[in-house]
Amino acid sequence: MEQFAQIQVSHLFFLAFASLAVVAAFNVILQRNPIYSAIGLIVVMCSLAGLFLTLSAEFIAAIQIIVYAGAIMVLFVFVIMLLNIREEDAKADRQKYLKFLAVPLFLALIGVVMAALKTIGNPAASSNVPGTVENVAEGMFTNYLLPFEATSVLILMAIVGSMFLARRESAEDTNEIETALNAANQPTAVEESSEEEVHA
């Protein structure tokens, strides 16, 4: 009887997090203001972190919050605020038919996947290997060391690439940066005046 109660509790946890994730996911795609979409995506990520906890993947749940909700979404929100985007007017939408195409395609894809899920049945869970830092790191630094190192190269390429892409090119900006750099190298009296110029 007690085990039955436990099963019910884990089901309730799943249903709560799953419904939260689905509602927030719809919020992501239906909002017109990107900042609300970003908040919806943060909710999706946090509820997925809760689901990872129910799957005993503690390390991945923590990383999900720290990296996804903490770093990637902050980057998104930062860019949204940096660009000061106004809500796009609907007239600019040249491909309205896609919206009407999206709903039947959505339902068709859901139907196909659910039909496929019926055929796989429900395998019993094997023995629980908790996803602690120790267990994950053991695989990461033995069998999968090469992919791990490859991701560090990928990160380096992303850093260099994004700095190259987002840099300013106009001569005015280059001059501004040069005066700021010169001011930093000059004695203090000159520094103050040129700093004011830069701020102005």
Next chain:
Amino acid sequence: MVPLSWYLALSAVLFTIGVAGVLIQRNAIVLFMCIELMLNSVNLTLVAFSRFLGDVTGQLFVFIVMVVAAAEAAVGLAIIIALFRTRETLNVDEADLLKL
């Protein structure tokens, strides 16, 4: 224990919502968010299979997917900033020419 198919169904629903978002939205930043949503739903599948097969390798893949997602977000947002500087819009329909 929640059955495996529940997790797979949720993952499929989230992935499909992401695909629908790519079709519905025309804002480049929201398109990126929909791609992140799809990556997240695949992560859920990997973690669920990892739990049900009793092998943490799936969680390792999730870690690598997160790294790739972070790199993709950094480069993609840099491209969006460059696009916004030249065209003053984020509508992907407006950005249909390589030249200005």
